[in-house]
Amino acid sequence: MKDITPCIWHSANLSEMVDYYTTIFPNVEVRSQSEMLVELTMGGKLFRFLAGNTSELPNPSISFYHLCTTKDEAYDLWERLSLDGQEMVPLDSYPWSPLYGWISDKFGISWQIAVHEWEEIGQKITPALLFVNQYAGKARPAIELYSRLFDKFDLDGIMYFDETEKMIQHSQFALNGQKFMFMDSPEPHEFTFNNGISFMVECEDQAEIDHYWNAITRYGKEGMCGWCTDEFGVAWQIYPRKLSELMSNPETARRTAENFRNMKKIVVDELGDG
Numbered sequence: 572m573k574d575i576t577p578c579i580w581h582s583a584n585l586s587e588m589v590d591y592y593t594t595i596f597p598n599v600e601v602r603s604q605s606e607m608l609v610e611l612t613m614g615g616k617l618f619r620f621l622a623g624n625t626s627e628l629p630n631p632s633i634s635f636y637h638l639c640t641t642k643d644e645a646y647d648l649w650e651r652l653s654l655d656g657q658e659m660v661p662l663d664s665y666p667w668s669p670l671y672g673w674i675s676d677k678f679g680i681s682w683q684i685a686v687h688e689w690e691e692i693g694q695k696i697t698p699a700l701l702f703v704n705q706y707a708g709k710a711r712p713a714i715e716l717y718s719r720l721f722d723k724f725d726l727d728g729i730m731y732f733d734e735t736e737k738m739i740q741h742s743q744f745a746l747n748g749q750k751f752m753f754m755d756s757p758e759p760h761e762f763t764f765n766n767g768i769s770f771m772v773e774c775e776d777q778a779e780i781d782h783y784w785n786a787i788t789r790y791g792k793e794g795m796c797g798w799c800t801d802e803f804g805v806a807w808q809i810y811p812r813k814l815s816e817l818m819s820n821p822e823t824a825r826r827t828a829e830n831f832r833n834m835k836k837i838v839v840d841e842l843g844d845g
Contacts, residue, residue: 614695634681769806
């Protein structure tokens with residue numbers, strides 16, 4: 572089953588971001604690192620960090636829900652994030668958690684810190700999408716689209732604001748075994764989904780690329796270099812596994828890069844041509 576990897580596109584120096592997150596979270600593993608791209612795992616979840624963003628920085632429309640199994644763990648993590656971060660929801664007791672808070676870190680990445688039993692979520696770090704402004708009320712249609720798009724879908728539960736079942740207060744589900752949380756916001760905000768945080772899907776062949784690309788862009792928008800945006804404003808990167816192989820080969824790297832830059836949907840057979 573396809574992995575769905577969050578990609579954080581930022582203007583900051585990536586080595587500084589790596590140093591920062593290794594001090595914030597325990598057991599951070601750097602898988603690969605260059606000036607332009609970093610792969611690391613936090614809480615057992617793979618993240619990619621991409622350099623060079625000058626216009627659409629990450630914002631709270633996509634945050635990461637961090638499960639803590641004890642209050643001490645939550646207090647400790649909150650203290651570290653608070654040093655250079657910005658509190659959005661105070662760390663306190665709420666009906667859904669004995670200890671919960673929402674905070675943006677030094678680089679503007681948003682974290683929801685919450686104490687739960689492990690079995691309630693079963694994943695340490697979970698992407699949480701907040702559908703705001705023109706996308707408010709679209710969380711349920713988005714869940715329905717993604718449930719058809721990916722091989723395996725498991726719904727843990729949906730809580731609505733009222734009996735009309737138009738606005739989701741909280742939902743939790745798994746795509747290909749990876750947990751997500753979706754929520755609608757009844758209040759207007761100064762932010763919404765953008766390219767600052769996207770989701771990457773690595774494909775085995777052209778048929779897989781076509782499957783994801785065509786479904787996402789049917790009512791969404793095509794971008795360059797495998798980037799696309801769905802009808803709800805969520806950004807995706809659809810790319811072939813073969814791309815890294817071609818880019819790492821000195822004989823094909825240059826023409827692959829040139830061809831790649833000129834493509835919207837990636838055409839695998841044309842990547843190394845030239």
